[in-house]
Amino acid sequence: MTGKSGKKLRYLLASGALALTAVLSACGGGGSGGASSDGSVTLNFLHWRGEDVKALDALIGKFETANPKIKVEMQTLPSDQYQSTAQAKLSDGSVGDVFASFPGAQFDALAKAGVFADLSGSAFLDNFNADLIEAGQQEGKQLAVPYQLVYNDPIYNVKLFEKYGLTPPKDWEGFLALCQTLKDNGIIPIAFAGADIGPGQFMNTMVMNNEPSDDIFTKVEAGEAKLTDEWWVKTLTQIKELNDKGYFQPDALGTKDAAAGALFIQEKAGMLASGSYQLAQNAAQNPELEQALLAPITVSESEAKYEGVHTSTFMLAVNSKSKHPEEAKKFLDYLSQPEAAGEYANATGQNVTVDGVSYDSPELKIAEAWTGKKTLFQPRFTIKNGDNQKAVTNSIQAVLGGSTPEEAAREAQAVIDQNLSKS
Amino acid sequence: MKNNRLKHKRVLWLFLLPGTLLYLFLFAYPTLSGLFYSFTDWDSVSPSYNMVGLDNYKDSFDSLVFRKTLLNNVKFMLSVVIVQTVVSLVLALLLSRNTRTRVFLRALYFLPAILSSVSVGLIWSFVYDPTIGMLNLGLRGAGLDGLAQNWIGDRRIALYAIAAVQVWAHAGQMMIVFIAGLQAIPGELYESARIDGGSRFQLFRKITWPLLAPSSAIVIAYTTIQSFKAFDLIFVMTDGGPNNATEILSTYIYHTAFGNYEFGLASAGSMIFLVVLAILTYLQFKALRTDRAF
Numbered sequence: 001m002t003g004k005s006g007k008k009l010r011y012l013l014a015s016g017a018l019a020l021t022a023v024l025s026a027c028g029g030g031g032s033g034g035a036s037s038d039g040s041v042t043l044n045f046l047h048w049r050g051e052d053v054k055a056l057d058a059l060i061g062k063f064e065t066a067n068p069k070i071k072v073e074m075q076t077l078p079s080d081q082y083q084s085t086a087q088a089k090l091s092d093g094s095v096g097d098v099f100a101s102f103p104g105a106q107f108d109a110l111a112k113a114g115v116f117a118d119l120s121g122s123a124f125l126d127n128f129n130a131d132l133i134e135a136g137q138q139e140g141k142q143l144a145v146p147y148q149l150v151y152n153d154p155i156y157n158v159k160l161f162e163k164y165g166l167t168p169p170k171d172w173e174g175f176l177a178l179c180q181t182l183k184d185n186g187i188i189p190i191a192f193a194g195a196d197i198g199p200g201q202f203m204n205t206m207v208m209n210n211e212p213s214d215d216i217f218t219k220v221e222a223g224e225a226k227l228t229d230e231w232w233v234k235t236l237t238q239i240k241e242l243n244d245k246g247y248f249q250p251d252a253l254g255t256k257d258a259a260a261g262a263l264f265i266q267e268k269a270g271m272l273a274s275g276s277y278q279l280a281q282n283a284a285q286n287p288e289l290e291q292a293l294l295a296p297i298t299v300s301e302s303e304a305k306y307e308g309v310h311t312s313t314f315m316l317a318v319n320s321k322s323k324h325p326e327e328a329k330k331f332l333d334y335l336s337q338p339e340a341a342g343e344y345a346n347a348t349g350q351n352v353t354v355d356g357v358s359y360d361s362p363e364l365k366i367a368e369a370w371t372g373k374k375t376l377f378q379p380r381f382t383i384k385n386g387d388n389q390k391a392v393t394n395s396i397q398a399v400l401g402g403s404t405p406e407e408a409a410r411e412a413q414a415v416i417d418q419n420l421s422k423s
Numbered sequence: 424m425k426n427n428r429l430k431h432k433r434v435l436w437l438f439l440l441p442g443t444l445l446y447l448f449l450f451a452y453p454t455l456s457g458l459f460y461s462f463t464d465w466d467s468v469s470p471s472y473n474m475v476g477l478d479n480y481k482d483s484f485d486s487l488v489f490r491k492t493l494l495n496n497v498k499f500m501l502s503v504v505i506v507q508t509v510v511s512l513v514l515a516l517l518l519s520r521n522t523r524t525r526v527f528l529r530a531l532y533f534l535p536a537i538l539s540s541v542s543v544g545l546i547w548s549f550v551y552d553p554t555i556g557m558l559n560l561g562l563r564g565a566g567l568d569g570l571a572q573n574w575i576g577d578r579r580i581a582l583y584a585i586a587a588v589q590v591w592a593h594a595g596q597m598m599i600v601f602i603a604g605l606q607a608i609p610g611e612l613y614e615s616a617r618i619d620g621g622s623r624f625q626l627f628r629k630i631t632w633p634l635l636a637p638s639s640a641i642v643i644a645y646t647t648i649q650s651f652k653a654f655d656l657i658f659v660m661t662d663g664g665p666n667n668a669t670e671i672l673s674t675y676i677y678h679t680a681f682g683n684y685e686f687g688l689a690s691a692g693s694m695i696f697l698v699v700l701a702i703l704t705y706l707q708f709k710a711l712r713t714d715r716a717f
Binding site for chain 2: 083084087088090091105106109110112113114115194195196249250251252253254255256258259262263385386387390394395397398400401411414415418422
C-alpha cells in the first residue's frame with residue numbers, strides 16, 4: 001500500500017489502536033498499592049461509610065505519623081453499591097487490603113470465597129469485647145472484627161413516659177398496657193416504618209424471647225425448623241395484635257423510615273421502632289427530646305431470656321490476597337486501641353465494640369448503658385440467604401396487610417422450602 | 424480505477440471499527456457472558472463455579488416469587504402502556520397548535536421527564552405517605568376521607584400507585600413524540616375532509632390516528648420497555664414490597680444477584696427478561712406496522 005491512501009490507512013489504524021488503548025486503560029482501574037523502593041507500602045482501605053471519612057482521615061493521619069513507612073488510601077462506595085460490587089473487587093485482591101463487610105449474607109459470601117485472612121490469635125483482638133465480635137467468627141476462626149455497635153431496640157420518649165407514669169415493662173401484658181395508656185392519651189404508641197426498615201428492625205426484639213434457640217433461623221434454613229412452628233406464628237400474632245389494636249400509626253405499611261422518624265421527633269409517637277443508630281439524628285432534629293431504649297418483652301417476666309438486641313457491624317478485615325497483611329493488621333491494631341476507637345466513636349456518633357472507650361455525647365452514653373444488659377445478636381442477620389431474609393420480613397408485611405399469621409408464615413415457609421430444594 | 428474504489432470502500436469499513444468494538448465490548452460481551460453465567464451456580468464472589476445446565480431456568484419458573492414478579496410486570500406494563508399512551512395522546516391533541524399558552528403548557532408537562540427517577544420516587548414517597556402525605560391530607564381536607572388510601576402500603580393498589588407515578592413522569596415526554604407526529608400531518612387532508620362533511624371524530628379516526636401510527640409505535644414500544652425497566656422508581660419507593668407486591672423483573676434480578684449473591688440465577692432471570700422484551704417489541708411492531716395501507 002503506497003501513497004495517500006496508505007498513509008490514511010496507517011493513520012486510521014493508529015487512531016483506532018489509540019482509541020482502543022484508551023478504552024481498555026479506562027477499564028483498568030486502580031489496584032492495591034505495592035511497596036516502593038524505600039520500603040514503604042500503601043494500603044487500600046475499602047468501606048461504605050462515606051459519612052465517617054473525616055473522622056477516619058484524622059485517624060489515618062495519626063497512624064501514618066506513627067508508622068511512616070505505611071500509607072493508607074481510603075476508598076468509599078455508597079452502601080448499596082458496596083453490597084453489590086465490593087465482593088467482585090475484593091475477590092481479585094485489586095483493592096481492599098483492609099476492608100469492611102456487612103454481617104449476614106455478605107459476610108457469608110465473602111467467607112465462602114476465602115476473601116478473609118484469618119485474624120485468630122492476633123493480640124489486638126483482646127481490645128474488643130469478646131461477645132460483641134462473635135459475629136465475625138466462622139468455624140472457630142476470627143475472620144473479621146465488627147467495629148460498630150448498634151442496639152436494635154425501639155427508642156422511647158422519656159418525658160412522655162414520665163408524664164403518663166410509664167416505665168419500661170417487663171412482660172407482654174405490661175407492654176400492651178403501656179401502649180394502651182399512650183393511645184388513650186392521644187399519643188401514637190409506636191411509630192413503625194412498615195414500608196422499609198420497620199419489619200426488619202422490629203422483628204428482632206419481637207422474636208428474641210419467642211424463639212426456642214438462638215440459632216433457630218439457622219435451623220430454619222437447614223430445614224430443621226419451620227416458620228410455621230409456634231414461635232414464629234406467635235411472633236406474627238403479636239405484631240398483628242399491635243397493629244389491630246391501633247398501637248402503630250394508621251396504615252403503618254405505607255410509612256417509610258423518615259416519616260416514622262418525624263412522628264417520633266415531633267413527639268406525636270411515644271416509641272420509634274428503630275435502634276440506637278437513630279438517637280443522634282433524633283436529638284439533632286429535636287434537642288428537647290429525651291430518649292432511651294426499650295425492648296418489648298413478648299413473654300412473661302420469668303420466661304424472658306434477653307433484654308434486647310444488638311448488632312455489631314462495620315466488620316473490619318484483612319484481605320487474604322493482600323500483599324501487605326502484616327501492615328494491614330497493624331492498621332487494625334491501631335483502630336482497636338481505646339483512644340483511637342473513642343475518637344472514632346465521638347466523631348461519628350457510633351458506639352464501638354472496643355472496651356474501655358469513653359463516650360462524650362448523651363446519645364452514645366444511652367447505648368453504652370446497654371453494654372451491661374443481656375442482649376442477643378440481631379436474629380435477622382443470622383439468616384444467611386437474602387431471599388429467606390426477605391421472606392421472613394415479608395411475612396410481617398403480610399400480617400399487617402391483612403393475612404392471618406398462619407397464612408403469612410405458610411407463604412414465607414414456601415419460599416424457604418423452595419430455596420432448600422435448590423441447595 | 425476499480426481497484427482504487429475497492430480500497431476506498433475497505434477504508435470506509437474501518438470507520439465502523441470503533442463503534443463495532445464499543446458495541447462488542449459494552450453490549451455483546453456482557454450479554455454473552457450473562458448467558459454463560461446463567462448456566463452456572465456462580466455467586467459473584469467465589470473464584471470457581473459449577474455448570475448447572477438449565478437448573479437456573481427451571482428454578483426461576485418454579486419460584487413463587489419469580490412467577491409473582493412476572494405477573495406484576497405484566498400488570499405494571501399494561502397499566503402504564505394503556506394509561507400513558509392515552510394521556511400523552513390526549514395532551515398532544517390539546518396542545519399540538521403552536522400558541523404561547525400551549526407551548527408553556529407543553530414545557531410544564533414535559534418537566535417531570537427531566538427529573539431523575541430517584542428524585543421522582545422520593546418526592547412521591549412523601550406524597551403517598553398515608554399519615555403526612557400531601558395526597559391523603561388533600562383528600563381529607565376536601566372531605567373525601569373515603570378516597571384516602573394506604574397508597575404504597577396496600578398490596579392491592581401499591582403497583583398501580585407506582586404505575587401512576589411512572590405515567591406522571593413520562594407522559595409529557597411521550598406527548599412530545601405525538602405532537603411531532605401530529606404536526607407532520609398535512610393540513611390539506613383535514614381541509615378536504617371537512618369540505619366532504621367529515622365530523623371531528625371521523626377526522627380523528629380516518630386521518631389523525633392512521634397517520635400517527637409511526638409515532639404510536641414508538642410511544643408504545645418505548646413505554647413497554649420503560650415499564651419493564653422501572654427499576655429506580657420501584658427501588659426507591661417500595662423496594663419490591665409490601666410482600667413482593669411491587670417486585671418486577673428488574674428489581675427481582677437485582678435482589679437475586681446482589682442481595683442473595685446468586686449471580687447464576689439472576690443471569691437466567693436477565694435472559695428471560697431479554698427474551699420477553701424482544702418478543703413484546705416484535706409483536707408490537709407487527710401489530711403497529713407503519714407500512715400498512717389504511
